[in-house]
Amino acid sequence: MSNMSTLNTNTEEHIKTVARQIFFAEGRLNATTQEIADAAGVNRTLLNYYFRSRDALFDQVFDEAMQHLRHRIESSISSAAPFREKMETLVDILLDEITQYPYREIFIITQINQKENKLKPPTDKNNWPSFLAEIKKEMDAGTIPTMEPIDYILNIYSMCIFPILMKPIYSHMLRITVDEYQEKLNDRKANIMAYVFPQNK
Secondary structure (H helix, E strand, C coil), X not given: CHHXXXXXXXXXXXXXXXXXXXXXXXXXXXXXXXXXXXXXXXXXXXXXXXXXXXXXXXXXXXHHHHHHHHHHHHHHHCCCCCHHHHHHHHHHHHHHHHHHCCCHHHHHHHHHHHHCCCCCCCCCXXXXXXXXXXXXXXXXXXCCCCCCHHHHHHHHHHHHHHXXXXXXXXXXXXXXXXXXXXXXXXXXXXXXXXXXXXXXX
């Protein structure tokens, strides 16, 4: 019974891993149940056994994606590390997530707009008020630019996510090749840190 349970869990996790790859890494937001089953190497009946329908699979992958990202971010901002180290970790997380799954944000927004699906409220402790207060303290000390702390965070999110998410469009707009644009992205973290800590340039 235990072996069968392990097999079932492994199969279910494998299907979700393949679905994440299809949705978030490849950007195939309209992939069918059959396409996901084929990519996972299972039959569609088995996929429906675990998830009942494509929508059920979408919903579960959607929820787990948000929980995973939120957990990583919350863990970084609530750590006891020095402020700059926290910011470096946050930038690392955002760049890692958007590089691994460049279409995830599009998928999430599409799901919300199409299904009028509200994000589930977090059930864990809210660490943002204390982190925003920490940002304000750093601003008052003159170590980072002065603005609303939320704007500071939004700027960091934007600098991490949009250059990678919009790579095909921005490379076309700047009239450089995708490979040339990718070379610029390789120095993305250093450029972001220099911008958010200008005195350390």
